[in-house]
Each structure stands twice: as C-alpha cells, then as structure tokens.
Amino acid sequence: MDFTKHLGKYSQLWSELEMLRPSTTDPSTLEERREQDKVFGLLLTLNPSFNDVLKHILRAKELPSYDDVCAQLRKELGSDGLFGGKGELSMANKAEKMESASVNKAHFKPRRGGDKSVTCEHCKNLGHSKTNCWILHPHLRPASTNR
Numbered sequence: 001m002d003f004t005k006h007l008g009k010y011s012q013l014w015s016e017l018e019m020l021r022p023s024t025t026d027p028s029t030l031e032e033r034r035e036q037d038k039v040f041g042l043l044l045t046l047n048p049s050f051n052d053v054l055k056h057i058l059r060a061k062e063l064p065s066y067d068d069v070c071a072q073l074r075k076e077l078g079s080d081g082l083f084g085g086k087g088e089l090s091m092a093n094k095a096e097k098m099e100s101a102s103v104n105k106a107h108f109k110p111r112r113g114g115d116k117s118v119t120c121e122h123c124k125n126l127g128h129s130k131t132n133c134w135i136l137h138p139h140l141r142p143a144s145t146n147r
Contacts, residue, residue, distance in 0.1 A: 035065060
C-alpha cells in the first residue's frame with residue numbers, strides 16, 4: 001500500500017478513535033497528547049521499509065509534530081523515486097543486471113538446502129524466495145560466505 005492510501009486509512013481510523021476516547025479537562029494537555037498519539041500511531045502502522053526513518057524520528061530530542069513526520073515520510077518517498085525504490089535498481093543498472101543474470105543462470109547452483117523449484121522474485125535466481133534473498137536481506141547471509 002502506498003503512503004498516500006495508508007495516510008488516508010490511518011486518518012479515518014484516527015477520527016474513529018477520537019470519538020471513542022474520553023477527553024481531559026486541560027485543553028493544552030489534550031492537544032499535546034493527541035498530537036503524540038497520532039505520531040506514534042502512524043509510525044507503528046508503517047511498512048517495515050520505513051524503519052530507518054522511524055528510528056531517526058524516534059531518536060530526536062523532541063517528538064516532531066504529526067505534520068513534520070508526514071513531511072519527512074513524503075520526503076523519503078520522493079528520494080526513493082529519484083534513486084529507485086527501496087530494494088530496486090535504478091533504470092540505468094537494470095539492463096546490466098538483466099544481462100549478467102542471463103549469463104550467470106547457467107552457472108548458478110542453488111543454496112545448500114534450497115528448493116530448486118523456488119525462484120526469487122527480486123534477483124530471479126533459483127533456490128530461495130524474495131523473503132530469503134541475500135540482496136534484500138544481507139543480514140541473512142551466513143558469515144562463512146564470500147561477499
């Protein structure tokens with residue numbers, strides 16, 4: 001789900017929650033609490049691809065406003081469009097990647113214990129799925145393999 005649709009759905013759920021939540025007597029405390037809850041709620045419902053931005057926002061001395069968080073997330077999406085999406089290659093490198101993939105397929109051996117019938121949707125290699133792809137998830141690569 002793209003961020004714009006996510007934001008619309010989140011806003012709808014937030015409006016519903018506001019109708020059910022009891023109000024406080026201090027208007028400034030109430031407004032501050034609502035703003036913080038909106039930020040935390042949005043951050044907790046984001047796609048895992050936003051984890052780096054989420055960590056950056058939460059490490060700040062003060063929690064930014066809801067509008068500032070939305071602006072940071074939109075900025076992150078904009079930079080992905082310039083340099084290719086998260087986990088994607090830029091257009092300039094796609095042709096080279098496709099050419100080298102066709103040459104390497106003939107010499108490819110599936111990973112030990114890998115299912116030869118499974119093809120990764122990302123790198124198009126046999127023996128693993130996209131969820132186990134070392135290109136997308138380098139932390140899954142065993143330490144004993146060459147990088």
